[in-house]
Amino acid sequence: MKRLTTTLATAIVLAGTIAFAHGGNEHVRGIVTQISAQSITVQTADKATKTLALTEKTAFRRAGKSTNLADVKVGDRVVIDVPAKTTNALLIQIGAAKSSPPHKD
Amino acid sequence: MRTRYVVWTLAGVGIVAAIASVLMRTEGFSARAVPTMPERVIARAARRFAIPTGARETRNPVPFTPGAWSEARAHFADHCALCHGNDGRGNTEMGRNLYPKAPDMQLSDTQRLSDGELYWIIENGIRLTGMPAWGTGTGVDTDTWKLVHFIRHLSELSEAQLEEMEAFNPRSPAELEEERQDRDFLEGKKPDPNVQPHGHQHKEQP
Numbered sequence: 001m002k003r004l005t006t007t008l009a010t011a012i013v014l015a016g017t018i019a020f021a022h023g024g025n026e027h028v029r030g031i032v033t034q035i036s037a038q039s040i041t042v043q044t045a046d047k048a049t050k051t052l053a054l055t056e057k058t059a060f061r062r063a064g065k066s067t068n069l070a071d072v073k074v075g076d077r078v079v080i081d082v083p084a085k086t087t088n089a090l091l092i093q094i095g096a097a098k099s100s101p102p103h104k105d
Numbered sequence: 106m107r108t109r110y111v112v113w114t115l116a117g118v119g120i121v122a123a124i125a126s127v128l129m130r131t132e133g134f135s136a137r138a139v140p141t142m143p144e145r146v147i148a149r150a151a152r153r154f155a156i157p158t159g160a161r162e163t164r165n166p167v168p169f170t171p172g173a174w175s176e177a178r179a180h181f182a183d184h185c186a187l188c189h190g191n192d193g194r195g196n197t198e199m200g201r202n203l204y205p206k207a208p209d210m211q212l213s214d215t216q217r218l219s220d221g222e223l224y225w226i227i228e229n230g231i232r233l234t235g236m237p238a239w240g241t242g243t244g245v246d247t248d249t250w251k252l253v254h255f256i257r258h259l260s261e262l263s264e265a266q267l268e269e270m271e272a273f274n275p276r277s278p279a280e281l282e283e284e285r286q287d288r289d290f291l292e293g294k295k296p297d298p299n300v301q302p303h304g305h306q307h308k309e310q311p
Contacts, residue, residue, distance in 0.1 A: 078291075
C-alpha cells in the first residue's frame, strides 16, 4: 500500500513537471539553472537537467505578453515548448512567481 | 504495321502500370507523402473547374473594417487554425499531415485566387482534400466574406494579434488541463494531488 501511494505521488508530481506533447510540441516545465544567448538549461522536479537551444525563432512570454531573453533569469520557473524531434526552445513562458535557484547536487 | 504499333504501345503502358502498381503496393499510400507534380496540376485544375464562373467573379460585399477584421481573426482561430494555423501558413500538426497538405495561404497560389473563389472554397470545401464545406448552401454568409478579408490580410497580422488569436483556438479537455498545470507551475503552486495525469501524450521526452 505504501509503495502504491509513493508511486502515485511520484506520478502526480512528475505529471506537473516533465515533458508533455502538445500540438506536436513537447512541454518542459522546470526552473532555470543556466541561461545564455545560445541555450537555456532547466532542472525539472525529478532533478533531471535539460538543455535546449535558443534560436532566432525562440519566443519569450511572461504573463501572456511578449518579452525577450533579458527577462529570463536563473531561478525563474519556465514552461518551454520544444518541437518534436528537436532540442530547440520554440516558446519560453516565464513564471510570474520566482523560485529560489535549485540546489546543485 | 499499325496493329503492331498499337500492341507495343499497350504492352508498354501495361508494363509501366504493372511496375507502378508493384511499387505502390510495396510502399503503400501514406498521407505523409508530398503530392506529386501531376497530382498537384490535376487537383488545381479540378478545383478551378469545380467553381462556377459566376461565383468566381463575385466581389466581396462586406467592407473591410477593423471590426470585421477582428471578428474574422476570432472566427478563423476558432474554426480554421487547427489545420491552417493562425497565420495561415498551414504549419500545424494537422495541416502538415493532410494529403494534400494545408497550403501556405500567404503565398501566391492562394492569394491569386479571386475573392469569389476564396468564398466559394470556404462555403463548399474541396473534394478529396481535408477542406470541408463550412457553408449551408443557403444565402450569403457575411462571416465567410469576412474570412476572405482575413485571408487577404494574413501577411499584415502582428505578433499581438496572433497571440490574441490563440485564446480562440479550440482545446481538448486534456489540453485545457495541461494549460492549467502550466499556469499553476508558473505561479509556483503545488500540483493538485486529486488530479491524475492525463492520457493525451503523443510522445514522452526521452
